[in-house]
Amino acid sequence: MGGKSVYLRSVIYMLTVVSFVVLLGCAVYYTSIRSHIVNELMTNNARMDKQIASTYELFLDTTIKAAMVSIGDENGGTRTASDDAVHLDGRNRVEFENQQIYERLNRITKISDFIHSAYYYTHNHVYVSMGFSFELSDFYDKDWMGSLDTTKDLTILPARKLPTLPNGDKEVIPIVMNFPLHALNHTFTYVLHVDANQLFRFLIRNQKVYNDFRFRIIDPSGMIFVSSDSEDELFRQIQDFTYMDPERVLQNREDNYIASRNGKKVIISSYTSPQYGWKYVSESDYDPLSRSMLVPLQIIFVIVALSLLISVIAVTNVSRRLYGPMKDIVRLLGLNEANNRDEYELIMGHIHQFLNENQKLKEAVDRNRQSLKRQFLYDLLVRNVYNEHEIREKLDYFELTQQSNYTVIVFGVDDVEQYVNRFTLGDRMLWEFAMENIVMEIVRQSGTGFFLSLETAKFAVAVSFSTGELSISEAENKAADLVYAMKDAIRKYIKISVSAGVGLARENPGQLNKSYQEGLTALTYAETVGPQEVVTYRELHGASAQPEYPIQLEEKLLQQLMKGDKEGAAARLREMFDERRRSSHPGEQQWLSFQLLHTLARKLMELNIPETDVLFDGLSFSSLCQSILQAKSDQMRLNLLIRWTEWFCGYILERREHTSNEHVRQMLDYIHEHYREPISVDGIAEQIGLNRVYVGRLFKQFVNQNMADYINQVRIEKAVELMSEMNMLVMEISEAVGFNNTHYFIKVFKKLMNVTPGKFMEQLAEQKRLEG
Numbered sequence: 001m002g003g004k005s006v007y008l009r010s011v012i013y014m015l016t017v018v019s020f021v022v023l024l025g026c027a028v029y030y031t032s033i034r035s036h037i038v039n040e041l042m043t044n045n046a047r048m049d050k051q052i053a054s055t056y057e058l059f060l061d062t063t064i065k066a067a068m069v070s071i072g073d074e075n076g077g078t079r080t081a082s083d084d085a086v087h088l089d090g091r092n093r094v095e096f097e098n099q100q101i102y103e104r105l106n107r108i109t110k111i112s113d114f115i116h117s118a119y120y121y122t123h124n125h126v127y128v129s130m131g132f133s134f135e136l137s138d139f140y141d142k143d144w145m146g147s148l149d150t151t152k153d154l155t156i157l158p159a160r161k162l163p164t165l166p167n168g169d170k171e172v173i174p175i176v177m178n179f180p181l182h183a184l185n186h187t188f189t190y191v192l193h194v195d196a197n198q199l200f201r202f203l204i205r206n207q208k209v210y211n212d213f214r215f216r217i218i219d220p221s222g223m224i225f226v227s228s229d230s231e232d233e234l235f236r237q238i239q240d241f242t243y244m245d246p247e248r249v250l251q252n253r254e255d256n257y258i259a260s261r262n263g264k265k266v267i268i269s270s271y272t273s274p275q276y277g278w279k280y281v282s283e284s285d286y287d288p289l290s291r292s293m294l295v296p297l298q299i300i301f302v303i304v305a306l307s308l309l310i311s312v313i314a315v316t317n318v319s320r321r322l323y324g325p326m327k328d329i330v331r332l333l334g335l336n337e338a339n340n341r342d343e344y345e346l347i348m349g350h351i352h353q354f355l356n357e358n359q360k361l362k363e364a365v366d367r368n369r370q371s372l373k374r375q376f377l378y379d380l381l382v383r384n385v386y387n388e389h390e391i392r393e394k395l396d397y398f399e400l401t402q403q404s405n406y407t408v409i410v411f412g413v414d415d416v417e418q419y420v421n422r423f424t425l426g427d428r429m430l431w432e433f434a435m436e437n438i439v440m441e442i443v444r445q446s447g448t449g450f451f452l453s454l455e456t457a458k459f460a461v462a463v464s465f466s467t468g469e470l471s472i473s474e475a476e477n478k479a480a481d482l483v484y485a486m487k488d489a490i491r492k493y494i495k496i497s498v499s500a501g502v503g504l505a506r507e508n509p510g511q512l513n514k515s516y517q518e519g520l521t522a523l524t525y526a527e528t529v530g531p532q533e534v535v536t537y538r539e540l541h542g543a544s545a546q547p548e549y550p551i552q553l554e555e556k557l558l559q560q561l562m563k564g565d566k567e568g569a570a571a572r573l574r575e576m577f578d579e580r581r582r583s584s585h586p587g588e589q590q591w592l593s594f595q596l597l598h599t600l601a602r603k604l605m606e607l608n609i610p611e612t613d614v615l616f617d618g619l620s621f622s623s624l625c626q627s628i629l630q631a632k633s634d635q636m637r638l639n640l641l642i643r644w645t646e647w648f649c650g651y652i653l654e655r656r657e658h659t660s661n662e663h664v665r666q667m668l669d670y671i672h673e674h675y676r677e678p679i680s681v682d683g684i685a686e687q688i689g690l691n692r693v694y695v696g697r698l699f700k701q702f703v704n705q706n707m708a709d710y711i712n713q714v715r716i717e718k719a720v721e722l723m724s725e726m727n728m729l730v731m732e733i734s735e736a737v738g739f740n741n742t743h744y745f746i747k748v749f750k751k752l753m754n755v756t757p758g759k760f761m762e763q764l765a766e767q768k769r770l771e772g
Helices: 002-076 090-109 143-147 196-204 246-251 287-314 320-367 369-383 388-397 416-422 425-444 472-494 509-529 537-542 551-563 566-583 588-606 621-630 634-656 662-673 681-688 692-703 707-725 730-736 742-753 757-771
Strands: 115-121 125-128 132-135 154-156 171-179 188-195 214-218 224-227 254-261 264-272 279-285 407-413 448-453 458-464 498-502 534-536 614-616
Touching (some): 002 090, 002 188, 002 196, 090 115, 090 125, 171 196, 171 224, 188 196, 246 254, 369 509, 388 509, 407 416, 407 509, 425 448, 425 458, 425 472, 458 472, 458 509, 472 498, 498 509, 509 534, 509 537, 534 537, 566 588, 588 621, 588 634, 621 634, 662 692, 681 707, 692 707, 707 742, 730 742, 730 757, 742 757
Antiparallel strands (some): 115 125, 115 188, 125 132, 214 279, 254 264, 407 498, 448 458
């Protein structure tokens, strides 16, 4: 019995030791589990804040893009409200146009339930979607207009409260959109008022996970413009809520901490949106959590205290019946473990719910995958904002295969002014779509690549050849061959003349920006050479040998000059320039121009013609040399040299022949009498009884201008007289002076007068108004 008592006492002593260890373990457990659960809770809160921020801003971006598409469709078409109001004037016209604006604003507000109202802003008026307008000086809501930015496509102004209206105050986020998009000058400005609180309520509606939380959205200035707690908090500064530690919230991008509000502890989590700089702040009660952690701990403390008491009593009185309570303790511990498993299942349930929400967000992103892909390619090519790791990740995400060579081709429309003025924004978008189809069809025949629209009238194509192992030079040559096919196809199918610059081939996509910059440099040079030119960057920097001078062509040119053959001499000049253009370095045409000047100077010395004598167009040979040096393109240099050869041939013929001026006088009289009628060289030749070829040469020799240009000059002079004396439309004036095509009349008028007919008539009217 004594041994049994010793056994029992030993067991009891061990139990006592275990109880003390458990007590110590409970203290450690309480400290560690409290820290762990609090950290886990804060992490979940931070994750939830990011989820709310991304979802809220996704809804906001979707609303903005829908509005931009709607506005772009209405303003981008060729038919406007002013078209419908052509036959209205005065007050009826103004009312009609205002009604069109109100209807447009109402359509915009119906795009989404989150758009409260919209403004249409001009330099003189502000139109409100409720159906009324104000002059800027009388506008009831003009305090915010100092922050209005009409230079960017899209601006999001700080949230604010609309002034009192018939339907009450409203907290909104003003969205400023300027159209046309991506233009240097914007002509339309819309201001959308997005109902910030309604959008947020829609986000958290029927979401039980948000029921125990209070949310606020704060702008960078510290103002609360969205709150789920109380509307009295709206448009108050966060500094008014000292328990939240406002400085800590505003300074840190992300933060989690415990604060005290009215004697109660709360967990505060904040997250800063990288897109708009808004602070998303959530708040949840900490005390219920603390109490829930204390309940199992109190039970354990009671059990430990009971165990200690039993161990003391059992030293003298307890027998084997002590094992009954021990089993009860085990069962209690097992039950406690079951409760822990329930908590785990609850946490897992929350995690699964979060994953489902995250999956929905991913699906929303996938729906905009094509736009995101195009933006990534633009940033990669033009802005160069990614490192190698980010490029690999995004290539995998957008399912783009990384190749071993990349060459960038930059296209530019030759006549940019005509391209912009002749076509509307919608037309240009169609042209760019057609151009992309044509170019990519050619690219796919020998490799892969992508097409991007850059600034107005400029486009880029990145080409990669996957057939075999190509060297860098082979890839560049193959890309240059493709450029000519693209240029010809664009000219053939959509009637647009383009020049192109080809960058150097690169080995990885991270170097696309370098190839793009090189292509842009080559395009700049190609545009100075002339229309429909193709220049590679290697041509600009790769040629160093002295070019070979075309001596045989020069001899033929001198023969044509001494014969007085203007056309033959001009043909020889073009042949010499074309040969230099096809050789190697584009700058050889400038070098050729200087060599020709030396040759022509020798001819003038042989004929004893001083270099200071006026030869043509008020130019002496000295001033001709200066003009060629200052010419911006090779085509301009060629034209000046051709003009000199024409003068020289005329000089030679004049020395040989004595042609009467009577025939020329008859031609001039006929043109001035019949400029309203269709006139041709054949008709004039028939009238005066001469060969048409001789008539053209004779006219050019004496008038120093071809007959077609002279006829157009006379007609334009008569058109200017009609504009000054008569009140006629452009189409009527075009017909009155002999043009049967109004578009051709406008083109010729602008070429000779450096202004369109409509603009010229406006200038005349303004001049008359000032003089009267």
